[in-house]
């Protein structure tokens with residue numbers, strides 16, 4: 001009998017407590033849709049922004065295949081008169097889809113079929129795709145950041161995550177420009193696809209600690225960090241204004257991270273903002289060239305960067321930083337060995353309209369023969385890894401067409 005009574009009164013109690021909850025606090029305004037960060041095998045971080053009436057927050061999650069709801073309280077952080085709401089889930093199941101709903105002050109602010117995350121698969125052979133682009137949140141109305149975002153939304157095969165190759169928000173990486181220049185165009189992607197950005201020179205024109213680091217929750221010190229997905233290791237570096245943030249410490253950390261993971265993953269991808277050698281309108285950056293040897297000796301496969309607002313794929317480099325002249329087929333590589341491929345994907349949200357690409361023009365570079373493909377169009381990259389095959393595509397953000405592609409097989 002007691003059990004039945006309890007069962008009957010429970011829904012009433014629940015309704016009453018949510019009535020109290022909803023009415024003792026003001027309803028916060030959702031200023032930024034939720035975005036995913038650091039999604040791992042067993043954990044995920046969900047963040048959203050509200051106005052400063054917010055006093056508490058939580059997220060409810062539900063596995064796609066279950067009715068059980070798990071609720072978790074989050075933390076609030078004040079920043080520039082707004083409130084970041086952040087909830088970190090742990091003890092999740094790998095490779096599992098969870099739907100989520102976000103609550104601030106007890107009010108449900110977002111829910112529905114597009115609010116979900118998929119935890120990482122365990123280290124192994126799961127095939128996956130990710131996207132990469134740099135130089136994204138240009139000043140309005142000149143930014144075309146909505147174009148790659150629309151293309152990525154429409155992809156048949158949903159990417160598991162995205163890499164941000166620096167210069168995330170212009171002109172100076174200011175927090176106040178993040179919403180309209182980055183989060184708004186990318187909101188339908190960021191709510192169900194985690195994003196891993198590194199800072200570029202523009203993000204360094206204001207203090208990253210008070211801007212970039214407030215906007216993101218990233219691993220390690222948030223400047224340089226690593227994470228893995230299936231059979232691939234990803235290393236993000238902070239090239240600051242071209243000379244690297246804490247150069248000595250960062251390069252030592254890079255070397256240590258590569259050593260620790262030697263022979264652990266099939267693929268290693270390093271990404272940062274500045275280019276090393278280039279035939280674009282940017283100079284060669286010696287600090288980046290100085291890590292070529294480390295990359296080659298540790299069998300890094302790809303080095304992705306932004307900075308020049310264009311697309312430029314270079315031929316494979318050896319550890320001396322010279323192109324491997326033995327290779328003549330640049331659409332299919334069989335085993336890169338101690339060679340890596342450096343690619344600029346820097347036309348995410350802006351293009352340099354005053355410049356004409358031409359690798360044979362000595363004004364652009366010493367040796368135009370280093371370039372495998374260039375394309376001066378708004379663009380992003382899509383990279384698919386399936387076991388020991390990697391497929392790279394350069395995609396035009398306006399028409400969604402692939403203009404450059406190559407594969408590496410190991």
Ligand SMILES: [Fe+2]
Pocket residue numbers: 167200201202273306307308
């Ligand atoms: Fe830049």
